[in-house]
Amino acid sequence: MFKLQGQNSEQKVSISEVLEQISKVHSITFNYESNLLNDITVTPVPENLSLNSKIRNLEKQTNLVFEKISDLVYTISKTINLCGYIKDSESEKTLSGATITSKFSYAVTNDDGYFEIELQSLNELLTIRHIGFKTIERQLRYFTLDYCDTITMLIQQEAISPVLIETYLVRGIDKKQDWSTAIDYKRFTLLPGIIESDVLQTVQALPSILSVDETVSNINIRGGSHDQNLIMWDDMKMYQTGHFFGLISSFNPHITETANVINNGSDVALTDGVSGTILMQTEKQIDSKFNSIFGLNFLNADIFSNIPIGTKSSLQIASRKSLDDFARTPTYEVYFDRITQDTEAENNSANVTNSNQEFNFYDASLRWLYQPNDKNVLRLNFILINNDLGFNETASINNISRTRRSNISQNSLAVGLYHKRQWNEKLTSSINIYNTEYKLEALNADVLNNQLQLQENIVSETSLKIDTKYRLNQWDFNLGYQFTETEVINLNDIDLPRFVRRDEEVLRSHGAFVQAWYKNTNQGFSVRGGIRTNYLTSFQKLIIEPRLSIRKTFLDQFEIEVQGEFKHQSTSQIVNFQNDFLGIEKRRWQLTDNDSIPIIESKQISAGVLYKHNGWLVDAKGFYKIVDGITTQSQSFTTKYEFARESGNYTAHGFEFLCRKKFNHFSSWLSYSYINNTYTFETLESTEFPSNFDITHSITLGTTFSSKFWNISTGLNYRTGKPTSIPMDSNEIIDDDVNFDKTNSERLMNYVRIDASAIYKFKISNSIRSEIGASVWNLSNRENTINNYYRINENDEIDKFSRFSLGLATNAVVRIYF
Structure with missing residues (x-):
């Protein structure tokens, strides 16, 4: 102890003397400004x-920065503090959530657009980014450096349209000028019950977007089915959109930078999606710095890396793998029980025992971006998604134990190539080519009858789209063409007795579109109108689809919006x-035959008003x-009309309301x-009855502290x-079938769920930061039907079965950023 005290009280000397001694011992030279070391001891x-x-x-004693120039030379400098305000160059509005990064430092602008960052050298490269704006390097x-100056950012015209409403719900969820709701995961904070940036879970926080069965593979937008x-x-x-056969999103959250949600008034460049559109994008800018993320939660481990390749190219790689091969957590058990509930994987016949149940999933994503010059951008994308479930079925037949294995797999593989050319300040063109493959396969072993049944559903789609954009003053013009070929194969193969049925269908379509968008920022007026023509070669059918969106600002705080679209x-x-498919993923993709399975066509119109002032948004x-061409087979009937094969339509009309208040670090909302x-x-x-997706009233109440x-x-x-049908009282069975009362005349129990989540962020070192978090889903453990x-049953009595949502489910995450 006395020795330590003596060291602590040792007399201080000039740093110049210490440097001179180090120079002699290690034969090196220190370079610095002559007055830099004055009065430093x-x-x-x-x-x-x-x-x-x-x-x-x-460095610890002086807060000086020593930089190695060579084996013999070191430079010495002071840390440099930079502060400033970042604004939009056009509107001069401050930009919150802009990121300022250097080799060793990181900062984010606050609501006033202000930032402070500590740097080590005047030569240090600073990168400033904000979605919708050109990156500054x-x-x-x-x-x-003398004072906090204003830095202006130019709008990136080819990126997502500029923000119209920031923090529409929480920070990172914004309203864009192209009428979409955008989620920026670089700025995203947190939503209740979610600790990962799960795109398809996040969108369900928006009004009129929900899942009647609590899965991301069955999202209902304004009353439509997921397909x-x-x-x-x-x-x-x-x-394919889900892991765990729909309980979590299959899109890796670290490589997916933004997501846009469109309910109505779609851009004419988009086709399909008669109910809604969810567009996910990776980063559009080349990241010149290597960085990596590793994460681990109770369901999976994931990793992401950005690898710069020179100054003109970068490669991003992301992968995620379930933990079941290493350890089965309580969270994993809850999710597994949910997907196998009332399926053959959980319950078999009385004489058959299930065992050795195994489930795993993984995904891998890749993005390569190359920008040889200011006029050209080339992007290559790849994504692989896989889910596998297997289990053994064992039965004793003539006192001999026989075991067969059943399994189901669901996987997707997609590759895309995109090229954009900036011909001049006004003219831009792009070409996008992709091929996507989806396969759902199940091998069902009937151990009692010594029978194997193979089922497959395969979708293969190839598309080419050419899009040209021209800007003239306040006008944006868009002209393009798209060709799409879609092939769907359905296979049923039974070995005993031998039965094989293979249906293969191919549909080719041509689409041409034109659009004009007028924007008058000073008067707060914007109108976008266009038309898309589609020609289906197999049926020689022409479909014309007009689209229109209008927005007008008045009294500074109010905006009105009118949208309409035709889609197919x-x-x-x-x-x-x-x-089908062991009862786990019963839905299979099917192409229209323009007869028993019609072409689905929709018409939609909406109108709204928005108020924003002093942290309030209403x-x-x-x-x-109206959507025409639906079939009973696509509408998830499980009671009356479960086995019907008829076509019809549905009409949906409704009202959406969102109230959000921002104050200090809180954002609270009611939708x-x-x-x-x-x-x-x-x-x-x-003839007419409530839809299976008729959720009459839906309320979400939440608050986020950031x-x-x-x-x-x-x-x-x-x-x-949701609506349901029940057997007729006192006359429940007719001709060995359940005799149901009026169709969808009853409803299941109301759905109630309370969620909570928290994430703590901290720095491990100047170059490494970390996050730890936890979430609770269905805090009250309510049993929602x-x-x-x-x-x-065998006694000619009716048994009622129910499927339930997730019970109390906890999760935790650790994430490290390098």
């Missing part, structure tokens, strides 16, 4: 330390039998939609949606139960 550095340890010792020496949503990842259409799609998901709109969704099937006994270190969020979800169905 230090405690002498122990002589037995290495050169690196001595320099680190001096500049050495520190070219910034104003009526166009979901694209980097301009490639995706036919040629693919849908149907259910042939409830035990957004209200009404809509009316409400009302919908009246009615089927019309002329050939059924019940600071430099903490993100905390809690929320409540409430909605009325999501579906009912009925079966006749």
Whole structure:
């Protein structure tokens, strides 16, 4: 102890003397400005330390920066503080959420657009980014250091349209000038019950977007079924959207930078998705700095890396793998029980025992971006998604134990190539080519009858799109062409008795589109109108689809919005039998035949008003939609009309309301949606009745706290139960079938769920930061019924079965940023 005290009280000397001694011992030279070291004293550095340890010792004592130029030369400089305000060059509005990064430092602008960052050298490269704006890369020496200057950013015309409303719900969820709702995951804070940036979970926080069965593979936008949503990842259409057969999104959250949600008034360049569109994009800018992220939660481990290749190219790689091969966590058990609930993987016949249940998933994503000059950008994308479930079925036959294995797999593979050419300041063209492959396969072993049944559903789609944009003053013009070829194969193969049925269908379509967009920023007026013509070669059918969106600002705080669109799609998901694919993923993709499976066509109009002032935002709109060409097989019937094969339509009209208040570090919101969704099937006994997705009332209440270190969020979800049919009282069975009462005349129990989540952020070192977080889904452990169905048992009595949502599910995450 006395020795330590003596060291601490050792007399300090001039740093120049210490440097001179180090120079003699290690034969090196220190370069610095003549007056830099004046009046700086230090405690002498122990002589037995290495050169690196001595320099680190001096850095800690003086806060000076020592930089190695060569083996013989070191430079010495002071840390440099830079502060400033970042603004939009056109509107001069401050930009919150802009990121300022250097080799060792990181900062984000606050609500006033202000930032502070500490740097080590005037030669240090500073990168400033904000979504929708051109990235600034500049050495520190070219910034104003004497005072906090204003830095302006230019709008990136080819990126997502500029922000119209920031923090529409929470920070990172914004309203764009192209009428879409955008999620920027670089700025995104937190939503209740979610600790990962799950795109398809996040969008369900918006009004009129929900999932009747709590899965991301069954998202309902304004009363539509999931197959009526166009979901694209980097301009490639995706036919598979979920891991765990729909409980979590299959799109890696670290490589997916933004997501746009469109309910109505789609751009004419988009086709399909008669109910809604979700567009996911990776980063559009080349990142010249290597960085990596590693994450681990109770479901999976993931990794992401950005690898710069020179100054003109970068490669991003992301991968995610489930933990079941290493350890089965309680969270994993809860999710597994949910997907296998009331399926053959969980319950088999009385004489068959299931065992050795294994489930795993993984995904891999790649993005290569190359910009040889200011006029050309080339992008290559790749994504692979896989889910596998297997289990053994064992039975004793003639006192001999026999075991067969059943399994189901679901996977997707997509590759896309994109090229953009900036011909001049006004003219831009792009070409996008992609191929996407989806395969759902199940091998069902009937161990009692020594039978194997193979089922396959395969979708292969290739598309080419050419898009040209021309800007003239306040006008944007768009002209383009798209060719798409879609092939769908359905296979049923039974070995005993031998039965094989293979249906293969191919549809080719041509689309031409033109659009004009007028924007008058000074008067707060914008109108976009266009028309898309589609020609389906197999049916020699021409479909014309007009699109229109109008927005006008008045009294500074108010905006009105009117949108309308016609759309069509040629693919849908149907259910042939409830035990298809082991009852786990019963829906299979099917192409239209323009007869028993019609082309689905929609018409929609909506109008709304928005108010924003002093941290308050109120957004209200009404809509009316009619969708023609649906089939009973695509509408998830599990009671009455479960086995019907008829076509019809549905009409949905409703009202959406969102109220959000920002104050200090809090953002609180209340969203409400009302919908009246009615089927019309002329050939059924019940001609008109409520849709299976008629969730009349839906309410979400939540609040998020966000600071430099903490993100905390809690929320409540409430909605009325979905419609269902029940057996006729006192006359439940007729001709060995369940005799149902009026179609969808009853409702399931109302759905209530309380969620909470929290993330803590901290720095490990100057170059490494970390996050830890935890979430609770369904905090009250309420047993929410999501579906009912009925079966006749051996005693000619009706048994009622119910499927339930997730119970109490906890998760935790650790994430490290390098």
